[in-house]
Amino acid sequence: MDREFIARGLQRSSPGRFLLWILPWAALLAFGLYCAGLCLAKGLNQTNMDNRFAFGLWIFLDLTVIALGAGAFLTGFLLYILKLDELRAVINSAVVIGVVCYSGAVSALMVDVGQPLRSWFTFWYPNVHSMLTEVTFCISCYLTVLLIEYLPIVLRNRKLRDVPSFLVFEHKLHNLVYVLAGVGTFLSFFHQGSLGGLYGVLRGRPFAFREGFAVWPSTFFLFILSAAAVGPSFILLTTKLVETLSRKRLVRPTVYSLLARVSGLLLAVYVLAKAVDTLVWINRTSPGHGFLASQYYSWKPFGTWILFAEIVVFGMLPALVMLTPRLRAHNGWLVGAAAMACGGVALNRFVMTVQTLALPTLSFDSFVSYYPSWQEVGTFLAVVAYGVLLYSFSFRYFNLFPEERELRLEAAVHEEESALAGRY
Amino acid sequence: MTPRKRYGMSIDIDKCNGCGACMMACAVENNVPPVPEAANDRKGITWIRVYRVDNHRAYPERRTAYVPVLCQQCGHDTPCVHVCPQQAVDVDPETGIVGQMPERCLGCRYCMVACPYHARYFNWWDPAWPAGMEKTLNPNVAPRMRGVVEKCNFCHGRWHAAQQKAAAAGKREIDAADYVPACVEACPTGALRFGDLDDPSTEVAHDAARPESFRLLEKIGTEPKIHYRSQRDWVRDIANAPHPDGKDQHRG
Amino acid sequence: MLPWIYGFDWNTGHIVFLGAFYAVLAAIAATLTAAAIRSLRAIRAGQTDAIRWHGDFESLPERDQVCRHVLTGEFRERQCPHAFDCRECETHAKLIERHPLAPVAGHEEDVSGMAFPLDRFYHRGHTWARLETDGTVLVGLDELGARLLGVPDALTLPQPGERTHANGAAFHIRRRNADVRVVSPVDGTVIETGSAGRGWYLRVKPDSTGANAFRHLLRGSEIRPWIEREIERLQLALTAEGTAPALADGGVPVSDIAAAYPAADWDAVCGEMFLEG
Numbered sequence: 001m002d003r004e005f006i007a008r009g010l011q012r013s014s015p016g017r018f019l020l021w022i023l024p025w026a027a028l029l030a031f032g033l034y035c036a037g038l039c040l041a042k043g044l045n046q047t048n049m050d051n052r053f054a055f056g057l058w059i060f061l062d063l064t065v066i067a068l069g070a071g072a073f074l075t076g077f078l079l080y081i082l083k084l085d086e087l088r089a090v091i092n093s094a095v096v097i098g099v100v101c102y103s104g105a106v107s108a109l110m111v112d113v114g115q116p117l118r119s120w121f122t123f124w125y126p127n128v129h130s131m132l133t134e135v136t137f138c139i140s141c142y143l144t145v146l147l148i149e150y151l152p153i154v155l156r157n158r159k160l161r162d163v164p165s166f167l168v169f170e171h172k173l174h175n176l177v178y179v180l181a182g183v184g185t186f187l188s189f190f191h192q193g194s195l196g197g198l199y200g201v202l203r204g205r206p207f208a209f210r211e212g213f214a215v216w217p218s219t220f221f222l223f224i225l226s227a228a229a230v231g232p233s234f235i236l237l238t239t240k241l242v243e244t245l246s247r248k249r250l251v252r253p254t255v256y257s258l259l260a261r262v263s264g265l266l267l268a269v270y271v272l273a274k275a276v277d278t279l280v281w282i283n284r285t286s287p288g289h290g291f292l293a294s295q296y297y298s299w300k301p302f303g304t305w306i307l308f309a310e311i312v313v314f315g316m317l318p319a320l321v322m323l324t325p326r327l328r329a330h331n332g333w334l335v336g337a338a339a340m341a342c343g344g345v346a347l348n349r350f351v352m353t354v355q356t357l358a359l360p361t362l363s364f365d366s367f368v369s370y371y372p373s374w375q376e377v378g379t380f381l382a383v384v385a386y387g388v389l390l391y392s393f394s395f396r397y398f399n400l401f402p403e404e405r406e407l408r409l410e411a412a413v414h415e416e417e418s419a420l421a422g423r424y
Numbered sequence: 425m426t427p428r429k430r431y432g433m434s435i436d437i438d439k440c441n442g443c444g445a446c447m448m449a450c451a452v453e454n455n456v457p458p459v460p461e462a463a464n465d466r467k468g469i470t471w472i473r474v475y476r477v478d479n480h481r482a483y484p485e486r487r488t489a490y491v492p493v494l495c496q497q498c499g500h501d502t503p504c505v506h507v508c509p510q511q512a513v514d515v516d517p518e519t520g521i522v523g524q525m526p527e528r529c530l531g532c533r534y535c536m537v538a539c540p541y542h543a544r545y546f547n548w549w550d551p552a553w554p555a556g557m558e559k560t561l562n563p564n565v566a567p568r569m570r571g572v573v574e575k576c577n578f579c580h581g582r583w584h585a586a587q588q589k590a591a592a593a594g595k596r597e598i599d600a601a602d603y604v605p606a607c608v609e610a611c612p613t614g615a616l617r618f619g620d621l622d623d624p625s626t627e628v629a630h631d632a633a634r635p636e637s638f639r640l641l642e643k644i645g646t647e648p649k650i651h652y653r654s655q656r657d658w659v660r661d662i663a664n665a666p667h668p669d670g671k672d673q674h675r676g
Numbered sequence: 677m678l679p680w681i682y683g684f685d686w687n688t689g690h691i692v693f694l695g696a697f698y699a700v701l702a703a704i705a706a707t708l709t710a711a712a713i714r715s716l717r718a719i720r721a722g723q724t725d726a727i728r729w730h731g732d733f734e735s736l737p738e739r740d741q742v743c744r745h746v747l748t749g750e751f752r753e754r755q756c757p758h759a760f761d762c763r764e765c766e767t768h769a770k771l772i773e774r775h776p777l778a779p780v781a782g783h784e785e786d787v788s789g790m791a792f793p794l795d796r797f798y799h800r801g802h803t804w805a806r807l808e809t810d811g812t813v814l815v816g817l818d819e820l821g822a823r824l825l826g827v828p829d830a831l832t833l834p835q836p837g838e839r840t841h842a843n844g845a846a847f848h849i850r851r852r853n854a855d856v857r858v859v860s861p862v863d864g865t866v867i868e869t870g871s872a873g874r875g876w877y878l879r880v881k882p883d884s885t886g887a888n889a890f891r892h893l894l895r896g897s898e899i900r901p902w903i904e905r906e907i908e909r910l911q912l913a914l915t916a917e918g919t920a921p922a923l924a925d926g927g928v929p930v931s932d933i934a935a936a937y938p939a940a941d942w943d944a945v946c947g948e949m950f951l952e953g
Contacts, residue, residue, distance in 0.1 A: 003853070008943055008944055008947040008952070008953070009941070009943070009944035009947055009948065011941075043548060043549060043550065043570045043571060044531075044546070044548055044571065045460075045462065045463075045467070045548040045549050049533075050464065050466035050467045050548070051466050051467065051468075051469075051536065051542065051544070051545050051546055052466050052542055053466070054533035054536035054537050054546060055533060055537055112532075113530050113531045113532045113533075113571070114529070114530070114531020114532075114533070114546065114547070114570065114571025114572055114573075115529065115530055115531045115569075115571045115572060118510075118528075118529075118530045118531075119530065121510040121512075121528060121530055122509045122510045122530065123677055124510070124677050124681060125510045125511045125528065125677070125681065125682065125683045126509070126510065126511075126677060126683075126693070126694070127506070127508055127509055127510060127511045127683075128689045128690050128693040128694070129506040129689065130506060130507050130508055130509045130534070131507070132507065132508075132509040132532060132534050133509040133510075133693075134693075136509055137693075137697050141697070141700050141701070141704070144704060145704060148704065148707070148708065156731075161728075161731075164719060164724045165715065165719060167724065167727060167728055167731070168715040168718050168719050168723070168724055168727055169711060169712065169715040171715075171718075171727045171730070171731060172710075172711040172712075172714040172715045172718065173707075173708075173711040175711075175714075176707050176710060176711055179703060179706075179707045180704075180707060183700055183703050183704060183707075186700070187700065198534070201506075201507070202503065202507075202537065202538050203501055203503050203538075203540075203644055203645065203646060204503040204538050204539055204540030204541075204641075204644060204646065205537070205538070205540065206644060206665070209644075288643070289643050289644045289645075289665075290641070290642075290643030290644065290664055290665050291665040292665065295665060295666065295667070356537075357537065359666075360666045361540045361541070361542070361641065361665075361666070362475075362493070362540075362541065362542065362640065362641070362662075362666065363477075363661070363662045363663075363664055363665060363666045363667065364475050364476075364477040364491060364662050364666075365475070365542060365666065368466070402735070405737075405944075406737040408916050409737065409912055409913065409916045409948075411916070412912055412913075412915035412916035413912060413915075415915060416911075416912075416915050511683045
């Protein structure tokens, strides 16, 4: 029964082993849902957020998760609009990662707001000057786009494909996927940017405030760049992880190399832009508001080391590694650089959210700290567990890596050749 | 059409002795519920908060002062107004008062993040009053529900009552004496004054123009309408950005 | 959101923002609607089989999509752009005009011990079509196909009167875990069904028996290079299923290959050999 849903010629673990893999994640999901339920039923007093630390763990992780999910739009854009055909090997996986990241982030946000049932107000009475309005509109539209992009992957399932209307609809929808890729790119551009804009517009938080172009602060563009830079890195990482866990080859080394090149190039541009932005901010924007930049970094533990780590260690370094063919060819360097790039963006999002709120703005207020409560951590773990489960099911039942079967055959050829070479 | 006002407040820090009567009066007037036992000092609600500041000197040079901080009613680029995704915050063009509509609020708390003065408060709990105390609630002010943000609105209930009174008397403009926020009324030392900043005849307009008058974080350009003043240099220095060496400051 | 809702201003920001939003919604809705309408039309026009085949074809590895003229050595490298439907192919028309197929002596080709009679046309999905004297066409599994599926565990044939399309499903065979749709070589109407024992499965009244009707099928001297390549592919598929040592070089496939490799994932092997994705 189970086997009939698995694509032909793909080797997947037995239902029993799959169940064993699923169970702990399902348990984690159940615990996380309990935590989220507590927050919804009893209110946000279950968290350690407070009036000074009004945004906490969830916003930081949402921003990170959405940046990591940028691989879905970038891969779609490169494949369907710029016709980089090699990326066909990872597009399905990228879409699933996108669905996981965006739906997970939106779910966490629904727990994060005080009155989730009023979310539709934003659509009904939009304040078009608010970055959060832009984010809400774009993310909900883009999640819809991602779900529509996910649909053909589901309908291509071996068993579902037997239903003629599914088969035909999948085909016709897939023929129009470039429209969705275009719309997705447009939406991603704006919401990744607006997420950066969220903090960049905060005149009242000089640590985050940046000047910019037109209505957009510079963080708008930096967030787009950094998200686009780590999207491919995250796809690379997840694919490597799935390869390791499933003990299979899923994509060709050239695809990894391409992902790393794209990631490295964008990251290099980002690091450059970020460095310029930081200098402008330190020397002009912040002092202009009466805040000396040195002051921000004198509150322990947020010293200048964090700036150095963000730009040099987790930015320039991985960019250089990914742009150097000899280093990139080495699995350890490649994976390490991709992981560091992702870590760098997480650090950037941490700085923009958590550090911004920790710093005092009033001279008589103090530097505050915040540790998430177990309910907050649990709720986020639910998102992680949900992501792992959705990806696991997708990997088992849908053909996420179109070249998997072919790579197995190629491996067989190699085996045979070496066997023959041994014989004669 | 009633003439436009630009309501503001002046606070004489030198007169404030930190008694907290303003906080109390505010809570009673605006139906701010008592803080639940589980709350810490960062989770409770008070629309006006009195901070204690000092001059960072050791005894015997140590001097302290008290700074009441309420919504600063920013008049330019009001940070909370243009971040709210669903227009739950607005500036009343007639009064210049920054208003919060709790029934429109999603509870996203973006406005709290945007506010440089930490003058916005979130309802982390359902509002609850001890048995019998609900009888003391002000019928002119709606209590707020869990999960929404609230803040000082210069006692909107009082402004409304004053308007009704004026309308009943057939007048187009309210009598200034009819509209005084609860904190101003309650202050025993007369440190707080309230009125139309655009009217040069008012005390606040006069106070705001005095050389020892200052506003908090003026340089960020939000044009707050709360004007503090003090004769002491070190007190006037609190208007500026924080100094990292002042980490030992306490909050009231 | 809507002009009559509180807070809606007819200012530039509002119009640009909501304009973009509605444009995005319209694009998403239009895409879905277009896909739905096109699907309905395609189903009504009976294109389901063709779409299924194109899907199968696209999921084939590149080296399995090679043009028949690569098999015969006329091209060194060429991907088939027509999903093996040479009736649509201008290159093929030109090529066979310029270099007609060399005649083959005898009435059958023997490749690795398997007989391929020359009186019929072969589809690359291992079916054959033979034009009978009464104008009908018999459809059956070729020798390699028959050896792969051996004695079927189950057989699903269409009812007489049903339509069958070239490259669409002719019939389904189940053997071990393999559930194979066998590709039809011709367009036509089924008039009689056969069985494995009778050597053919369908008798079809073809839509056309003209010069172009069988152009997409292999014949004569094309058969040997094709089957030789197919044996290589089979060997590869068997190796991939971990059943090495597979057929020794020049070895003859046994009459029931499925029975000879009980450990192999027969579904995968058959999917590969019968060109089903």
